[in-house]
Amino acid sequence: MSMDLSISRHWRRKYSIYRLQAARCKACGRVHYPPRPACPYCGSRDLELVELPKHGKLVSFTKVYAVPEGARAQSPVYVGLVDLGATKVVAELTDITDQTQPKEGMEVEAVLRRTRVDGEAGLIYYALKFRPAIGVPDV
Amino acid sequence: MHNNAKENPYAMLNFTIKPEKVSKAQTIADPITLLDTYPLGDGAAALVLSNKDASKSPLAKLSAVESATDIGSLDLADDPLTISSVADAYKRLQGAVNTDDIDLLEVHDSFTITGLLILETLGIAPRGKAAQMVAEGWFSPTGGKGPIVNPSGGLKARGHPIGATGVYQVAEAALQVAGKFPGVQVRGARKGLVVSMNGLGSNAFVSLVEGV
Amino acid sequence: MPGPQAGIHGWGAYIPIYRLPLSEIARTWGWHPEQYKGLAVEEKAVAGPDEDATTMGYEAARNAIARAQIKPSEIQAVFFGTESKPYAVKPSATIIAEALGITPLTMASDLEFACRAASEGMRALSGMASSGLIKYGLVIGSDTAQANPGDVLEFTAASGAAAFVIGPTSGAAAIIEDSVTFVTDTPDFWRRAQEPYPLHGEGFTGEPAYFYHIKNAVKTLFDKSGLRPTDFKYAIFHQPNGKFPLKVGQDLGFTMEQLKDGLVTPMIGNTYNASALMGFAKVLDKAKPGDRILLAPFGSGAGSDAYSIVVTDAVEAKKPLAPTVDQYLARKVTIDYSAYSKNRGIIYVIK
Ligand SMILES: [Zn+2]
Numbered sequence: 001m002s003m004d005l006s007i008s009r010h011w012r013r014k015y016s017i018y019r020l021q022a023a024r025c026k027a028c029g030r031v032h033y034p035p036r037p038a039c040p041y042c043g044s045r046d047l048e049l050v051e052l053p054k055h056g057k058l059v060s061f062t063k064v065y066a067v068p069e070g071a072r073a074q075s076p077v078y079v080g081l082v083d084l085g086a087t088k089v090v091a092e093l094t095d096i097t098d099q100t101q102p103k104e105g106m107e108v109e110a111v112l113r114r115t116r117v118d119g120e121a122g123l124i125y126y127a128l129k130f131r132p133a134i135g136v137p138d139v
Numbered sequence: 140m141h142n143n144a145k146e147n148p149y150a151m152l153n154f155t156i157k158p159e160k161v162s163k164a165q166t167i168a169d170p171i172t173l174l175d176t177y178p179l180g181d182g183a184a185a186l187v188l189s190n191k192d193a194s195k196s197p198l199a200k201l202s203a204v205e206s207a208t209d210i211g212s213l214d215l216a217d218d219p220l221t222i223s224s225v226a227d228a229y230k231r232l233q234g235a236v237n238t239d240d241i242d243l244l245e246v247h248d249s250f251t252i253t254g255l256l257i258l259e260t261l262g263i264a265p266r267g268k269a270a271q272m273v274a275e276g277w278f279s280p281t282g283g284k285g286p287i288v289n290p291s292g293g294l295k296a297r298g299h300p301i302g303a304t305g306v307y308q309v310a311e312a313a314l315q316v317a318g319k320f321p322g323v324q325v326r327g328a329r330k331g332l333v334v335s336m337n338g339l340g341s342n343a344f345v346s347l348v349e350g351v
Numbered sequence: 352m353p354g355p356q357a358g359i360h361g362w363g364a365y366i367p368i369y370r371l372p373l374s375e376i377a378r379t380w381g382w383h384p385e386q387y388k389g390l391a392v393e394e395k396a397v398a399g400p401d402e403d404a405t406t407m408g409y410e411a412a413r414n415a416i417a418r419a420q421i422k423p424s425e426i427q428a429v430f431f432g433t434e435s436k437p438y439a440v441k442p443s444a445t446i447i448a449e450a451l452g453i454t455p456l457t458m459a460s461d462l463e464f465a466c467r468a469a470s471e472g473m474r475a476l477s478g479m480a481s482s483g484l485i486k487y488g489l490v491i492g493s494d495t496a497q498a499n500p501g502d503v504l505e506f507t508a509a510s511g512a513a514a515f516v517i518g519p520t521s522g523a524a525a526i527i528e529d530s531v532t533f534v535t536d537t538p539d540f541w542r543r544a545q546e547p548y549p550l551h552g553e554g555f556t557g558e559p560a561y562f563y564h565i566k567n568a569v570k571t572l573f574d575k576s577g578l579r580p581t582d583f584k585y586a587i588f589h590q591p592n593g594k595f596p597l598k599v600g601q602d603l604g605f606t607m608e609q610l611k612d613g614l615v616t617p618m619i620g621n622t623y624n625a626s627a628l629m630g631f632a633k634v635l636d637k638a639k640p641g642d643r644i645l646l647a648p649f650g651s652g653a654g655s656d657a658y659s660i661v662v663t664d665a666v667e668a669k670k671p672l673a674p675t676v677d678q679y680l681a682r683k684v685t686i687d688y689s690a691y692s693k694n695r696g697i698i699y700v701i702k
Contacts, residue, residue, distance in 0.1 A: 018450040032215055040210045063169040073400040073693055079168070081213060088214040094401055095368050097684045112409040112450050113401040124437055126406065126446060134682060135674050136410060137417035139451060 010125055017127045020052040020110060022087060031086040054110035054128070054138050056084040061093060061102045070116050082108055082130050095131040107133040140248060140273065141174075143280065144292020147322030149307075151180045151298030158274075161251075174295070175251040182300030184307040199313035202347040205231035211341020222260045224343035225334055229261055232345045241286045242328040243315055244278075245308040247336045248293040257334050258288065280323050286332075290315060290323040305335035309346055316350035357477035358523020359660065360421065360487065361516035361669065363414025364632040365407050366619055366679035369397040371691045373506050379688045380501045387506045391593025395620025397686065398495045398510035400694045404433040405443040408493035409450055411512035411625075414673035416451065418524070419516035421487055423451045426516065428458040428476060428488035432469025432624045434542070434549075435495045436461060447491065458485075465540060466589060467650025468492070469513075469624045474656055476517040477527045487518040492624030499548035500697050507592055509620025513628035524666040525635065525644070527658055529576045533568035534654030541652065560653045561591065565599050568655035569647050578659055580604040584642035587613030587630040589649035591621050596630075605645075612637060618680050631660075633676035640664045 015021035016034035023035035027044035033052060038045050061080040071077060078093035080102065093102055094113050108130040115127040144150035156174060164172040188201065207227035213219050232238060244263070248254025255269035263285065264272050272278065278288035291297045291311045294304060312331030314320040329350045336343040372394045373387045398407060408431060416423055431444040444459035453459075462468040469492025476488035493512035498504035520526050539560035542549035565588060573579060580586070586605040588596040593616055600610040613630035615622070622629060627648040634644055639662065646658040692698045 014449060019452060040212070040215055062171070064167070065165070065169075066167045073696075076169075081219075090214045095399065097368065099684050100368070112406045112447075113399075114403060114406065115401070124403070124405075126450070128450075129401070134678065136413055137673055139413050139416040139423055 007123055010123075015049075018112065020054060020084075020089070020128060022050055022052050023047040024050045024086075033087050033089050050086070052084045052086060052089070055133060056082040056089075056108055056130070058093075058102055058104060058106045058108050058130070059083050059088065060104060068116070070118065078102060080108070080130055092127070092129040093131065094129040100132050102132070109133040109136055111136065140254060140278070140289040140293045141296040142292075143290050143323045144296030147292050147297060149182075150292045150296050150322070151178050151182075152296045153292070171250060171252070177249045177294045177299035180298040180300055182298055182303050182307065184303050184310050186306055186310055186313070197351050198317045198319070200349045200351050201309070201313075202349050203232050203235040204344060204346045205229075205235065206342060206344045207231065208342045209340055211337075211339045213339060220256060220259070220266070222256055222336065222340040222343065224340045225257055225260045225336060225345065228343045228345040229334075232347060236347050238330075238332065238347060241330050241332045243287040243290055243312065243325045243330075244332045244334065245289060245291060245312050246293065246334040247304070247308075248289060248295055249299055251295065254289070254293060254295075257336075261334070263288075280325060287323075287325045290320065290325055292322070305333075305344060308333045308335055309348060312346075312348040316348055318350075355478065355481035356520050357480040357517050357527050358520040359515055359525040359527065359635075360518045360523050361415040361417065361419025362524070362632045362635045363411045363416070363418060363514045363673050364625070364629050364676045364679060365410040365414070365493075365512040366396050366622075366629075366676070366682075367398045367402055367407065367510050368682055368684050369399060369686045369690070369694065370394045370619070370683045371397050371686055371688070375688045375691070376505055380505075386503075389594070390506055391617050392507055392620055393617075394685070395507060395509035396511050396622065396683075397691050397694055402495070402510070403437045404435045404493040404495055404512070405437050405446050407495070407510065407512035408433070408443065408491040408514065409447050411493065411514035412447055412451060412489055412491050415489065415514040415516050418669040418672045419487065419518070420669070420672070421516065421518075423453045424456070426453045426457055426487045426489045427485035428479060429453060429460075430469070430472030430476060430488065430490045431459075431461045432464070432467075432472050432490065432492045433461065433494050434463065434465055434468070434623055435497055439544070453489070464654065465650035465652050466494075466591075466623045466626060467648045467654055467656060469628055470648035470650070470656045471532070473515060473517060473628075474530055474532060474658075477530065480518050487516055490515050490517060492628045494623035494625060495695065496621060496623045497542075497548050497695075500692075502548070504549070504551065507616070507621040509616075509622050511615075511619060511622030511625040511629055513625040513632050515628070515632075522665060523663060524669050525638075525660050525662045527660050529572060530656060530658040531568055531571045531575060532654060532656045533564055533571060535564070537564075537651070537653035539651045539653055557595070560651060561589070561595055561649055562599055562602070564653050564655040565589065565647050565649050565657075566603060568657040569603055569645065572645075572657035572659060576659055578643075580609070580645075582643055583609060583645045583659075585613055585634045585638065586610055586645040586647075587627055587634060588647045589627045589655070590614065590616035590630060591626070593617035615676065615680070629676060635662070635666065636670060636675040636677065638662045638666060640666060
């Protein structure tokens with residue numbers, strides 16, 4: 001999921017961005033994120049919306065130094081591939097410090113953070129990011 | 140692969156690079172450095188196509204073009220190290236024409252890793268071995284044991300003018316099998332395989348270009 | 352005569368991972384190395400570059416809802432108390448409510464009363480819950496407290512959040528058995544609408560503001576309820592520094608034994624709206640059924656609430672359902688003044 005500074009796009013996708021809303025295909029049973037009009041695996045349009053768990057395992061990650069405008073304060077931006085069981089998601093990682101470096105297989109959990117800020121006067125874009133798990137429960 | 144661009148007058152980065160230079164270049168997204176990525180640039184390429192009987196002196200024969208689509212997503216792919224659209228398109232191509240004895244490939248190495256994954260997806264290199272084989276010169280024009288890969292220098296060196304790139308690749312393969320490529324010419328080349336794709340492989344085109 | 356009663360069903364806290372040693376502030380701004388020693392604070396919690404009062408409040412609220420063991424959609428009011436609103440106009444309460452699945456059938460608003468806005472929300476919710484207007488309400492206190500770089504306030508202005516789910520008395524982890532509020536117009540601390548940093552009316556900070564309002568609120572509660580300091584296992588006060596809560600507690604007749612467990616400012620600085628409430632969360636993390644707790648938040652401008660709260664049997668089962676305040680206190684990474692400046696937007700970037 002890429003993040004454009006588009007107010008309407010963010011608003012349309014808020015349930016995915018805030019709560020990890022995904023879609024489960026009733027035909028093949030597979031889950032994809034974010035929800036699309038048709039199942040990317042079998043093409044069926046018979047889908048139901050589901051919420052993914054907010055805890056998973058880090059499969060792989062990268063450390064992005066070439067950050068987009070508005071994200072310099074958060075550079076380097078860590079991006080991870082996270083296995084949530086039903087599906088995998090690509091998401092930003094947060095609370096990464098010299099003492100809390102990401103590792104493959106690490107338990108991570110989703111928390112709400114700022115992802116981009118549109119200048120001084122524009123909208124603040126919030127999204128779930130994953131951080132080394134400390135046991136914050138799903139609700 | 141990149142180093143072949145030194146001889147290519149159309150290449151954007153027509154110089155050779157050593158592994159240390161790549162690893163010491165600016166890190167974009169660890170471990171990918173600037174020299175692992177394609178340069179942004181402008182470019183245009185064109186092909187004149189005809190019915191096989193219409194031209195008296197064709198440069199080359201475009202034997203087959205096959206395509207396939209896939210999810211093109213790192214998170215939704217069951218195996219992110221295989222580019223399914225490339226695999227599917229190549230399987231179809233193999234069903235249409237004889238792909239034995241390929242002399243050269245022009246593959247879509249938008250990033251170092253993309254080029255390596257294409258070679259492994261095609262089965263030209265065993266899974267996990269492409270990087271080592273490239274490093275050992277397996278696909279190089281001087282003393283390589285396999286087909287020559289990216290005699291043009293590939294996307295990272297020739298450049299990647301997005302929409303023009305696929306046409307560049309076919310034009311380069313056509314010039315190769317005609318013995319007229321102005322850069323690294325694969326001696327006696329008869330068969331060229333071209334692999335084009337976009338992004339993480341949401342679609343792929345595979346073409347076989349043969350000498351006439 | 353106790354008034355209508357409400358229950359605390361869940362509690363949750365959040366402290367960001369970063370800590371700035373106060374010695375860094377003294378070194379950077381040329382304070383005498385002993386300048387801050389009187390505050391009884393050694394380091395302060397600092398929100399990360401992608402955090403604000405809303406994101407911190409979200410996590411505290413998630414912990415509180417998990418302990419309440421209710422569906423987020425059962426919450427019918429969200430009150431967000433802060434003096435570091437990310438938006439001057441656009442409620443943080445709706446962002447948190449949406450992100451936690453509380454929307455759309457809920458009240459939601461951001462409250463302002465310096466450091467006691469969230470406490471006002473808590474008292475309002477207890478009235479709403481006991482009257483039956485709502486079943487459950489969520490109150491959040493969260494601040495990335497601002498202080499002008501180089502101002503003495505900078506030593507203690509810290510980041511953190513606390514949240515509580517308020518509802519009926521049945522099934523609650525603790526019962527709010529009585530409460531009072533005491534407010535006046537006092538010019539001890541303020542921030543004008545367009546200003547990034549607050550100012551303080553130096554002479555008003557201690558006696559006329561903090562001590563006067565808390566003491567009057569607590570004494571009124573004692574008069575009203577007939578309770579005395581010895582009736583309480585714990586006493587928790589607003590904590591602008593490490594010393595004020597001990598002094599006001601002792602002046603009111605409480606012992607160090609009753610005061611020590613509710614202290615968080617000595618470890619992380621003053622988290623403003625979360626200050627006393629995080630102390631309360633920390634006490635709930637260890638309190639036993641039957642314990643009575645005095646809670647007295649304070650906000651500049653000025654006012655104080657005093658609550659008498661009794662812990663029930665339900666507290667034990669809820670404790671392990673979310674991270675404790677102690678877990679957040681232990682999770683820390685020390686940063687220097689430059690990282691703090693970047694995180695908190697103190698560095699002015701020419702656009
Ligand atoms: Zn399907």
